[in-house]
Amino acid sequence: MNTENNNLDPRIQRLDLQQNSQNPNPNPEHSHWETYEVMVQPKRGDAHTHAGSLHAPSPELALVFAKEQYGRRDKCFNMWVIPTAQIFAFNPSDSDMFANNIDKTYRNAGGFKVGEKISEYKKQLNSK
């Protein structure tokens, strides 16, 4: 500790950190912790929803960090963490592949006119 400075506040005490630091094993440049994606499950049985990402050196520490970063305010039952590198996605330039989806109404269940048939069937049951 700095003996000349009596103040124990680390914000003051560490001001000369740079002059004194002699890191014998500096990290190679551009080496970082992996990023993880965090999925939050608000209550049992709910789907996990993507909440954000974080840096961590291991899956266990990713869980440690995820709990405080994405679980400390809202309701939370469980969490998943996934290495970002393990997620596969489309290239954004390929989004035209999805372009016509909303026009193809025949793919929606609503396209089938079953409602009338069901109520007719119910009527029959009731009249019996």
Next chain:
Amino acid sequence: MNSLNNLITKRLQKIADDAFIIGHRNAEWTGLAPTLEEDIAFSSMAQDKIGHALAIYTLLNEHFNYPKPDQYVFTKQTQQYYCCQLVQLPIQSYDFSLMRHFLFDHAEIIRYNELINSTFTPIAQIAQKIKGELKYHIFHANTWIQQLANSSPEALQKLQQSLNYAFPYALNMFESPNTPEQDQLLQTQGVMPTETEIKQQWLNNITTQLNDTPLVIPCITQSNTGKGGVNGVHTPYLTQAINEITQVFNTESTSAEW
């Protein structure tokens, strides 16, 4: 019954003062912890600690006629603190703060798990409420120690130095303000276990944890280093901490509220 109350309140003050001071110390890492993620986690746990202290100070106010928590804690003298010396030490480097958190919380979780079954219902309710938080604190401490102790030789060396330095202080976390006979009485009455018993379980638990790492626990079970906090024998660091804690309170009239 009144004498039993006196034994209970002393032990509770000790538990609360320890949590209050370590909460303050660990909060000093806010904005400075090694990474953003760790900053959030460590600061959040520091807040938890101050919450635990507040819960007990509130209990003392409601059940034993102590002054209100702010009034009580911001006006008492340094000698009236029961906290152990381990929690008073400055945060120093992160390896020390992490090691202290590991040693301290392993004791806390044993103590509170026992208090869940206390015949003194108000403390049992508090213990029940915070057991999940302590579980996370232990998960955090264990995961970090495992990660670092099994990484580089430099990390291992730093942790070992911190363990050697903190361990004698940690052994004195278990000092009690009561005599062994008085604590035995509290145990027989089902109020709370003796600190001697907690210490034994703590030694077993940290040994099991550290067996999965190359870290070596110093071969001592008692020490004069860091002794006496519970009897008002404090380090100069406590005065510094209290001055800082009461800075705002002392600038306003004693009825300051926030």
